[in-house]
Amino acid sequence: MMRVDITVNGRARADDVEARLLLVHYLRDVCGLRATNVGCDTTSCGSCTVLLDGASVKSCTVLAAQASGHEVTTLEGLNRSDGLHPVQEAFRQEHGLQCGFCTPGMVMAAVGLLADNPDPSEDEVREGLEGNFCRCTGYHNIVRAVRAAASGGRA
Amino acid sequence: MIPAPFDYVRAASVEDAIRLLSEAGEDAKILAGGHSLLPMMKLRLAAPAVLVDVAQIPDLHGVAEDEGEITIGAATTHAAVAASEVVRRGAPLLAHAAGLVGDPQIRHRGTIGGSLAHADPAADLPVAVLALGGAVTTVGRQGARRIPIDDFFAGYFETALRPGEVLTAVHVPCRPHAAWGYQKFARRANDWAIVGVAANAGRIALAHMASTPVRASAAEQALAEGAGIDAAAASADAGTDPGDDLHADAEYRRVLARVLTKRALLGAR
Numbered sequence: 540m541m542r543v544d545i546t547v548n549g550r551a552r553a554d555d556v557e558a559r560l561l562l563v564h565y566l567r568d569v570c571g572l573r574a575t576n577v578g579c580d581t582t583s584c585g586s587c588t589v590l591l592d593g594a595s596v597k598s599c600t601v602l603a604a605q606a607s608g609h610e611v612t613t614l615e616g617l618n619r620s621d622g623l624h625p626v627q628e629a630f631r632q633e634h635g636l637q638c639g640f641c642t643p644g645m646v647m648a649a650v651g652l653l654a655d656n657p658d659p660s661e662d663e664v665r666e667g668l669e670g671n672f673c674r675c676t677g678y679h680n681i682v683r684a685v686r687a688a689a690s691g692g693r694a
Numbered sequence: 695m696i697p698a699p700f701d702y703v704r705a706a707s708v709e710d711a712i713r714l715l716s717e718a719g720e721d722a723k724i725l726a727g728g729h730s731l732l733p734m735m736k737l738r739l740a741a742p743a744v745l746v747d748v749a750q751i752p753d754l755h756g757v758a759e760d761e762g763e764i765t766i767g768a769a770t771t772h773a774a775v776a777a778s779e780v781v782r783r784g785a786p787l788l789a790h791a792a793g794l795v796g797d798p799q800i801r802h803r804g805t806i807g808g809s810l811a812h813a814d815p816a817a818d819l820p821v822a823v824l825a826l827g828g829a830v831t832t833v834g835r836q837g838a839r840r841i842p843i844d845d846f847f848a849g850y851f852e853t854a855l856r857p858g859e860v861l862t863a864v865h866v867p868c869r870p871h872a873a874w875g876y877q878k879f880a881r882r883a884n885d886w887a888i889v890g891v892a893a894n895a896g897r898i899a900l901a902h903m904a905s906t907p908v909r910a911s912a913a914e915q916a917l918a919e920g921a922g923i924d925a926a927a928a929s930a931d932a933g934t935d936p937g938d939d940l941h942a943d944a945e946y947r948r949v950l951a952r953v954l955t956k957r958a959l960l961g962a963r
Contacts, residue, residue, distance in 0.1 A: 541702060558702035558745070580695050582733055583884065585799060594773070594802040600732050601803065604702040605725075605747060648799065669883045670797025 543607035548616030565603035574614035585671030588644035595651030614643040635684030637675035697735035718744035726808035768807025784868035791822035816886040816902040824899035825892035828866035834859035847906035875958030889950040903934040927956035
């Protein structure tokens with residue numbers, strides 16, 4: 540066992556974990572934050588995307604130990620006292636989901652993309668979400684949602 | 695999938711990493727971004743007893759230019775290499791290739807030193823650095839070595855790195871006006887290249903055409919002797935040894951190598 544000090548959604552935590560504990564399992568099973576899904580578990584599908592020091596990462600391929608001393612933001616950390624985060628609101632308005640399994644990772648990847656590029660073109664959105672698979676929607680409404688959140692200027 | 699148990703230690707400096715590796719013995723493995731190693735550990739293709747994390751050593755980060763050479767810290771991420779103004783200006787092929795590795799999340803974690811040390815013959819950065827005629831610095835208990843990239847790749851996932859050595863930096867010439875081209879052929883988003891071609895100032899390197907990244911020597915020689923692009927590209931697969939897999943057979947890879955070399959050279963003018 541080893542100790543990790545990770546700031547999760549703005550709250551500093553200290554936990555004793557196994558060195559082999561993956562960040563996604565730390566978030567789900569130790570922190571009790573279940574929005575982040577495990578999809579492919581092979582760094583492909585992006586369902587487990589969270590922000591690590593503000594950059595999108597696939598938490599199935601990061602050790603909790605590697606995140607020690609750093610800040611992690613999950614979908615739960617986007618919630619605001621006045622309602623949904625603008626990217627969440629845009630996914631809702633544009634119906635950027637069907638089954639919803641990929642949505643937490645998709646939203647976090649979109650938040651990371653918009654932090655780097657506040658007003659991406661359609662092509663830039665598609666390339667920026669290259670690491671996130673959706674098996675339902677065909678992506679059109681997801682791309683619309685990210686563009687809507689960008690043009691809303693609040694992401 | 696959960697990796698087999700191991701001990702994790704974080705190195706504070708290169709000297710610290712060398713000491714930790716020496717103490718841990720031959721079952722230790724260096725961890726940088728972990729985007730090749732951790733998936734292999736989850737599949738039990740690797741089961742090191744100790745991981746020495748070098749990703750947070752300050753000296754292993756950043757890009758510097760000095761006397762016509764760009765030096766990139768080994769733990770610099772693909773995203774940082776792709777975004778570096780120094781790399782974009784002085785070695786645009788490398789910035790371009792770094793921006794095509796995997797997907798954005800992978801580029802936020804994967805590192806240039808990790809990619810070279812892993813030595814996947816299908817990967818982007820090994821061929822880019824090979825086409826640029828770069829070099830790497832390694833440091834071990836016996837001191838530092840500078841290894842030309844032409845001597846670095848030794849076999850399938852094998853390099854000239856010795857046990858206990860740390861790859862600390864990657865060097866490429868700073869040549870803002872070099873003609874370059876890059877072609878990566880894959881069927882799906884974030885796949886490895888079925889075949890890839892990096893061309894820079896008369897050097898041509900091929901991905902996934904042998905057990906290591908390889909130079910297209912015959913095509914380079916033809917270009918040097920004044921051959922046109924069509925004639926040079928026609929010999930791009932000479933001397934290579936591509937394999938078969940579920941994406942492509944060897945003969946298809948040979949055709950791709952010739953076609954993509956032509957496209958890379960046309961783009962490089």
